Amino acid sequence: MSDEMDMEEGGTIKKFMFVNRKAPYGTIYALESLEVVLISAAFEQDVSLAFIDDGVYQLMKNINTDGIEMKSFSKTYRALEGYDIEKLYVERESLEARGLSEDDLVVDVQVVGAAEMADLMNEQDVVLSF
Amino acid sequence: MKFGILVNEGPYQHQASDSAYLFAKACLAKGHEIFRVFFYHDGVNNASRLTVPPADDRHIVNRWSALAQEHNLDLVVCIAAAQRRGMMDDNEAKRQGKDASNIAPAFRISGLGQLVEAGIQCDRLVTFGD
Numbered sequence: 001m002s003d004e005m006d007m008e009e010g011g012t013i014k015k016f017m018f019v020n021r022k023a024p025y026g027t028i029y030a031l032e033s034l035e036v037v038l039i040s041a042a043f044e045q046d047v048s049l050a051f052i053d054d055g056v057y058q059l060m061k062n063i064n065t066d067g068i069e070m071k072s073f074s075k076t077y078r079a080l081e082g083y084d085i086e087k088l089y090v091e092r093e094s095l096e097a098r099g100l101s102e103d104d105l106v107v108d109v110q111v112v113g114a115a116e117m118a119d120l121m122n123e124q125d126v127v128l129s130f
Numbered sequence: 131m132k133f134g135i136l137v138n139e140g141p142y143q144h145q146a147s148d149s150a151y152l153f154a155k156a157c158l159a160k161g162h163e164i165f166r167v168f169f170y171h172d173g174v175n176n177a178s179r180l181t182v183p184p185a186d187d188r189h190i191v192n193r194w195s196a197l198a199q200e201h202n203l204d205l206v207v208c209i210a211a212a213q214r215r216g217m218m219d220d221n222e223a224k225r226q227g228k229d230a231s232n233i234a235p236a237f238r239i240s241g242l243g244q245l246v247e248a249g250i251q252c253d254r255l256v257t258f259g260d
Contacts, residue, residue: 011250012251016249040246043243043246
């Protein structure tokens, strides 16, 4: 694995993929996943995000959290671009199973099939699944 | 091989910490290196020295402390996750104006950068959780 790493600016750059599998509210996994994602950007790693299963709900437009008295973090997904995190993959099967399409999401993403998602995961050095 | 371990669930409620502990022991027995064990999400609760399980049960917190002291392991508790859940060391208690700390021996509180660094430095980063 180490021979596949690129050396740049004296540091190791690895391919990190954050796999988001859970609905945005109900549990704290999605919010705390985003916290790691933002930190990883500071380490100048090759970061990508995957959204599968209920994780696709994290990117839905028009989420209103007033009724559950929790802070909405939808805006953070739109801010990722500013951290040079631009590789967002959403699994097509998960979207379709929930009656969603790309138009329902707050950011531009690449929609990929399950097989392609598996290939993307295979390419990674580090996969963190939340 | 150099391993990093990520524990994402609290003690007793979930088997993640038990499995991570047994995995760490097995790694060490085979002569591998444990670069760091990082506690995130509810996993931070594995560091509470106020934990009192029934006498005939395993003591999850104490055995992590003991393993760390025996093998000089780096047990790191995420500060952001810890603050939310009332887990603190002496310094943090002082800083937050709290009347007590509760972190167990051989654990330390630090930032999420320590998790990303483990991902960069280790041959494998192994996650235990849901």
